[in-house]
Amino acid sequence: VGHIGFKTCEEIIKNKLVDDLPDVDLTNLRPFCEVCAKAKSTRHPFPKESHTEYKNYGDKVVTDLWGPARTKSLGNSFYFEPFVD
Numbered sequence: 001v002g003h004i005g006f007k008t009c010e011e012i013i014k015n016k017l018v019d020d021l022p023d024v025d026l027t028n029l030r031p032f033c034e035v036c037a038k039a040k041s042t043r044h045p046f047p048k049e050s051h052t053e054y055k056n057y058g059d060k061v062v063t064d065l066w067g068p069a070r071t072k073s074l075g076n077s078f079y080f081e082p083f084v085d
Helices: 006-014 034-040
Strands: none
Touching: none
């Protein structure tokens, strides 16, 4: 899935590897492919530990969602979401 790269297109045109292909001046042409840019993008890893000091309740709240459970809870719920302050 995808397309050939710009350098490959340059080689095809420069070496006339395809019959009846019109001459194209690629000197100032550098197309941008948003999908390729996103596919090649990376992110920095999350830090192993935090050095931020939290002084008040609610300064940092962590949550997770668990479910669906096979059986309902006493409150007829299939999901559980704990909050840790």
